[in-house]
Amino acid sequence: MAVIEHALLPVCAGSEAAFEAAARAARPLIEASPGFISIEIRRPTETGQAYLLLVKWRSVEDHRDGFRQSDRYQQWRALLHPFYDPMPEVSYFGDAL
Numbered sequence: 001m002a003v004i005e006h007a008l009l010p011v012c013a014g015s016e017a018a019f020e021a022a023a024r025a026a027r028p029l030i031e032a033s034p035g036f037i038s039i040e041i042r043r044p045t046e047t048g049q050a051y052l053l054l055v056k057w058r059s060v061e062d063h064r065d066g067f068r069q070s071d072r073y074q075q076w077r078a079l080l081h082p083f084y085d086p087m088p089e090v091s092y093f094g095d096a097l
Contacts, residue, residue, distance in 0.1 A: 001095055002037055003057050007088040008050035009041070009080075019051075019083040026079040029072040030055065035062025053088070060092050 011019045023041055030036055037056035044051060057063045067073050081087070 001059075003060050003063075004093045005053070005055040005057060005063050006091045006093060007053040009053055009083075009088050010050045010085060011083045012085050013048065015083050019080070022079045022083065026076045029076045029079075030067060033062070033067040033070065033072060035059060035066055050088075063092075 009019075020043075027039065030039060035058035037058060039056075040052075040054045042052040042054070055063070
């Protein structure tokens with residue numbers, strides 16, 4: 001069973017282009033993580049909306065106990081977290097119906 005990590009990323013207004021460049025730079029950090037399957041970051045369709053992050057992992061533990069405890073996550077955080085206000089909340093979802 002794979003799980004989907006879901007987060008809405010509230011990027012500060014005016015920093016969208018810089019965030020997108022940082023997200024492209026950060027992508028290899030998460031892709032190199034054990035248990036990683038895929039990632040999508042979707043642009044909002046209207047100004048002021050949050051970006052949508054969907055990451056498929058082999059398990060919640062691969063994200064929470066693997067990636068989040070790694071040096072790669074510290075680099076990911078340094079690249080992306082300065083753009084968020086407030087910090088996003090992460091949810092996990094299991095198998096499709």
